[in-house]
Amino acid sequence: MTTTLIDGIGMLVTNDSTHPDGDASPLGIIENAALITCDADIIWVGRHDNAPDADRYHDMAGATIVPGFVDSHSHLVFAGDRAAEFGARMCGNPYTAGGIATTVAATRAATDDELRANVRRLRAEMAGSGTTTVEIKSGYGLDVSGEARCVSIASDFTEEVTFLGAHVVPQEFATDRAGYIELVCGPMLDACAAQARWIDVFCDRGAFDLDETRQILEAGIRKNLTPRIHAHQLERTGAIELGVELDAASVDHCNHVDDADLLSLANSNTVATVVPGADFCTRVPYADARKMLDAGVVVALATDCNPGSSYTTSMPWCIAVAVRDMRLTPAEALWSATGGGAQALRRSDIGVIAVGKRADFAVIDAPSYVHLAYRPGVALVTQTWKDGQLWAGQ
Numbered sequence: 001m002t003t004t005l006i007d008g009i010g011m012l013v014t015n016d017s018t019h020p021d022g023d024a025s026p027l028g029i030i031e032n033a034a035l036i037t038c039d040a041d042i043i044w045v046g047r048h049d050n051a052p053d054a055d056r057y058h059d060m061a062g063a064t065i066v067p068g069f070v071d072s073h074s075h076l077v078f079a080g081d082r083a084a085e086f087g088a089r090m091c092g093n094p095y096t097a098g099g100i101a102t103t104v105a106a107t108r109a110a111t112d113d114e115l116r117a118n119v120r121r122l123r124a125e126m127a128g129s130g131t132t133t134v135e136i137k138s139g140y141g142l143d144v145s146g147e148a149r150c151v152s153i154a155s156d157f158t159e160e161v162t163f164l165g166a167h168v169v170p171q172e173f174a175t176d177r178a179g180y181i182e183l184v185c186g187p188m189l190d191a192c193a194a195q196a197r198w199i200d201v202f203c204d205r206g207a208f209d210l211d212e213t214r215q216i217l218e219a220g221i222r223k224n225l226t227p228r229i230h231a232h233q234l235e236r237t238g239a240i241e242l243g244v245e246l247d248a249a250s251v252d253h254c255n256h257v258d259d260a261d262l263l264s265l266a267n268s269n270t271v272a273t274v275v276p277g278a279d280f281c282t283r284v285p286y287a288d289a290r291k292m293l294d295a296g297v298v299v300a301l302a303t304d305c306n307p308g309s310s311y312t313t314s315m316p317w318c319i320a321v322a323v324r325d326m327r328l329t330p331a332e333a334l335w336s337a338t339g340g341g342a343q344a345l346r347r348s349d350i351g352v353i354a355v356g357k358r359a360d361f362a363v364i365d366a367p368s369y370v371h372l373a374y375r376p377g378v379a380l381v382t383q384t385w386k387d388g389q390l391w392a393g394q
């Protein structure tokens, strides 16, 4: 058991509005702060002046510390590159769900080691920009052994693994959708469920319709997986209402929502996760996260990192875009990228800096968290700590 005093914190964002030293905002900010970790956990948080001694000492020299970012939506297990498709899209070609087939072909052709190396590389990028927890989906194998392989590789990197056999219908099943759905709900789910926590469906034009989505998610629920849905990215399908009905942890994208969707979300246990990287990279109007917050919906912010429609690993960049283009305040965007992500993963031990929680945090070389949005694209995260250990940076 080793205790470590993290001292000299100019601004500490705790996301704990109950701390007596914190300001009254949801971010629970403490100035001139310190915290103490014991192994993987936080055991003390407060003002520098009151900090007790510890076995080890780190001086943060006035930096800002925020909870580690919780990226609740990513597709890191893949091979190949779709830069040409991105280039064509920026010249006017529309985004469709069909491009996923390109990545499926490359992923099927890759070795386990190649796939693992790619996840490791992207995971390192995430760690370097302050992300301490990431959800990783399968979805580029789309056959029994391929999906089982993707789920297994994902589980080497995170406990937040999502089975997404229902990403699109693969080409070999183009004339037999029902056959593919049977495969997903049967042998594929059987092969993946033990290593996954979540089940997801891309419910949209060109992917799966509402009835198919219900069938697949209900099969997952019977295997003790909790649903999350790619919902209303390309059009309004009813997937948000279905997500609320099935107690999905999150409905993600949400570009096309009406007042009934917002009301139903606001009265539910389901988070709306917006992914500004996908809106940016497919050049569509941003999801209206401002309207969601104003309607009382809990909003999370995630990268949706994938090679086709959102090839970014940077939560700070997502925060900047959410502030600039989705009209979140810097405080709302930071909360959505930390506490909101944790809620989208139904975790209470992360996304908050408080006694008894995981010692996961990012050190920002700036006098305030506002710099995450104020200085877009600048690498301000100098250290990332996970489970009480320096994980990235120096």
Ligand SMILES: [Zn+2]
Residues within 6 Å of the ligand: 073, 074, 075, 230, 304, 306
């Ligand atoms: Zn996605």
